[in-house]
Amino acid sequence: MQQNNGLDKNQIISFVLFSLILFGFMFYFQGKQAKKEATNPQQKAQTELVTAKPVAEVQNLNPAITQNSIKTVSLKNDLLDVQFSSLGGQISSVELVKFKAYNQKADKDTDPLYLFNKNNASYGFQFKDKTGKVFNTKDLVFSPTVNGNTVTMQSNVNGAIIQFLYTLNEKYEVGFKVKTQGLAQIVNDGKANFLWNYDIRGKEKGRAQEATHTEFSYGFNDYKSFDYDGRTTMDEPEETLNWIGVKQQFFGAVIEANGGFTNSKGNQDQPKDGEILKKFTFDGEVKMAGNELNQDFTWYFMPLDLKLLKSYNKNFDEILPLGWSFIGSLNRHFFIPIYNLLTSWGIAAGWVIFLMTIITKIILSPVMFKQHKLSAMMRVIRPEIDEVNAKFKDADAMKKQQATMAVYKKAGVNQMAGCLPAVLQIPIFYALFRFFPNNLDLRGQSFWFAKDLTAYDDVIKLPWNIPFLGEHLSIFAIACTIVILIYTIMTSGNMQQPQQPGMPNMKVLMYIFPVTFLFFLNTSASGLSWYYFVSNALNIVIILIIKYWILDEKKIHAQIQANKEKEPKKEGKFSKKMREMMEKAQEQQKVQGKK
Incomplete structure (x- = not known):
């Protein structure tokens, strides 16, 4: 049985197409009346x-x-x-x-x-x-x-x-x-x-x-x-x-x-x-x-x-x-109660969404801090990574990858730790994607130039229909796309540049990816766009605060250098398995090269 995933055809095509291009490159090179008539009051009912x-x-x-x-x-x-x-x-x-x-x-x-x-x-x-x-x-x-x-x-x-x-x-x-x-x-x-x-x-x-x-x-x-x-x-x-x-x-x-x-x-x-x-x-x-x-x-x-x-x-x-399993529970037991509580205080719907965003960010702040700390550490060891890339410029990709992982290990940097915040935000993203267009209490609620937070705002009219975009431009969707692009630029500094001819520049692809949100959000509920705008704007503020007031990159650099001098930790099961897989793949490449 095919079931509704909450996306219309244009959103599916535009979002999935760009997503496949991006992730395809990443996996390849880096391993959804009749008229009313009067009734005769003299008539008697026939009930038996x-x-x-x-x-x-x-x-x-x-x-x-x-x-x-x-x-x-x-x-x-x-x-x-x-x-x-x-x-x-x-x-x-x-x-x-x-x-x-x-x-x-x-x-x-x-x-x-x-x-x-x-x-x-x-x-x-x-x-x-x-x-x-x-x-x-x-x-x-x-x-x-x-x-x-x-x-x-x-x-x-x-x-x-x-x-x-x-x-x-x-x-x-x-x-x-x-x-x-x-x-x-x-x-x-x-x-x-x-x-x-x-x-x-x-x-x-x-x-x-x-x-x-x-x-x-x-x-x-x-x-x-x-x-x-x-x-x-x-x-x-x-x-x-x-x-x-x-x-x-x-x-x-x-x-x-x-x-x-x-x-x-x-x-x-x-x-x-x-x-x-x-x-x-x-x-x-x-x-x-x-x-x-x-x-x-x-x-x-x-x-x-x-x-x-x-x-x-x-x-x-x-x-x-409201979504399946955990997604539905998240809406039923978290977002809907919070929304009902805030609206009971007489706060306008748009500002309720704003406050919901802040509450969500506060709850996620510990894992976000770890994510941004990891980003800072990656930025500090960038010179060492560049040295490895230069040293193994003419070597096969497997050797270069092994050397890069060795640098991360000595510095005490766990790349996988950066995946946790992203994984945690996926159910929140989808829960809110279900929440805003289906919340009856939001229906007809206006906020700024949006007349209905469960529908798109179309203040900017287009003279013709643009495929996958429609006959309008949503201001909230445009604003959201811009802040996502800014956030991407600020967080993509640690991404490696292509070291081999013909490989795509992943930074360019990462900059293109936020543009897909314009197509995705242009016909979606403006309340959803407003939430993502506030969320990503707060992300930018958090990054700046962490960078200039919380994390000291000099201390991080000293910590990394100290980690290098320590005795290497015993190799974990996961790391050992990954190393063995890479070595096996390297041997297979050698055999194929000889043949």
């Missing part, structure tokens, strides 16, 4: 199937349907405005009352936010009659009645009664009961399939970013397990799904089946342009007893708020893509 009166007989499975035969009724509370269509007896429109969708002309969230609307979603139960013909409830005309917070939809298929009962519950729930009577006279295979077609319209600024966060989500194994798929097809022939949902960046539509869905499969297609982000189809079998379908379902139309999702106790919180 056995007492409900059948509506007009459907003599054939594809009757001629006129506009006058389609009716719409609605239920509404403080959170949802739900409309139901007599065609198919299905939910035709769902508005989340407290939220707004992005309006491109106004460049802000001003439009009503609909999940279902304008025929973008349809669902129904598909049966096969005794003659082998297939019919679906979404093609039938139902008779609607409203009673309080309940809508009853009823239809007749060749004498069989199909009844849907919808109840608008608390929170963002719509109860959905299915009852049939006489269906056993029509079908005999004991099978019913729930079919759901859902075309997702964009609600956020930035089509590419929203599309990458639009995907299937489903729970199984008695609500204990979760999976998702963001690109291709889903196929679960063995698992019983407790619920199936389609999520967008900040909102989701989920249907739960008390009896579960079996033999589930789905497909998704992503149009290149237009108002539809993705097209989803789902097909899952539901249980029938005695060739009658009597089962309870529940629809959830909800914002992806972590506290809300967890309150259902159905593993819905996994819908929020």
Whole structure:
């Protein structure tokens, strides 16, 4: 199964391409509504199937349907405005009352936010009659009645009664009961399939970013397990799904089946342009007893708020893509609590991000100090390394590498120690990459020239579309790229220059690498760019403080000289293994040279 990694196509191509070039050289040379209609208050609800009166007989499975035969009724509370269509007896429109969708002309969230609307979603139960013909409830005309917070939809298929009962519950729930009577006279295979077609319209600024966060989500194994798929097809022939949902960046539509869905499969297609982000189809079998379908379902139309999702106790919180394993835990138990604490003090979102960056830097300060101390030590022994390069200029690369490692060993410099800070910052980098574009509380929060910290800022408009970049330039992305470049220049002084003709200058490649961040961040959440800008700016300040006020290079040089005079330490297992491998490789080179 291919799963969403949170990157859009352009970001993947630009970032991975440049990364492969850089790391390729390093490894080679150095060893991802319908319109609302008024409801007749005089109508009486049909709540008991056995007492409900059948509506007009459907003599054939594809009757001629006129506009006058389609009716719409609605239920509404403080959170949802739900409309139901007599065609198919299905939910035709769902508005989340407290939220707004992005309006491109106004460049802000001003439009009503609909999940279902304008025929973008349809669902129904598909049966096969005794003659082998297939019919679906979404093609039938139902008779609607409203009673309080309940809508009853009823239809007749060749004498069989199909009844849907919808109840608008608390929170963002719509109860959905299915009852049939006489269906056993029509079908005999004991099978019913729930079919759901859902075309997702964009609600956020930035089509590419929203599309990458639009995907299937489903729970199984008695609500204990979760999976998702963001690109291709889903196929679960063995698992019983407790619920199936389609999520967008900040909102989701989920249907739960008390009896579960079996033999589930789905497909998704992503149009290149237009108002539809993705097209989803789902097909899952539901249980029938005695060739009658009597089962309870529940629809959830909800914002992806972590506290809300967890309150259902159905593993819905996994819908929020905070990252796998340790990455997700880092967001759930560190970054989200810190963000919630700081915002509770009334601090603006942009400054909350600023403070989060400082807190993260303080926590990482011990390993960062070791990293910069190692950098200073490498700078001090640069003359000795240059001597080795000159001495072994005409020797093979293996001998030169062995001599270089000997210098490092005598000086007490452990090159591998510099890898630890980088390794520690990788999960933090990815956790925040997941945190900023998916934090509902950040949605619509402005900061300086960024109108929404979960979307890119596009103050600088371009007259044309530049591949991998788009039709704008993000100021935060540009600023972040500049500070990363400055930081790279300040830290690349210890990098060796090519000693052999034809070898690439790694310094040049290191300077090119930061430019990839412009392509990577230009269409990403501006909150993410702002965080990386502050983080790298602080790195520069830390380097300067360490260089001029903390570390004394003369003392470091004296320490290195003293290390040289000491008796060499006993060779460790790792060093011994590395030396033996290098010697073996050197012998193989000699043999090949003789041949």
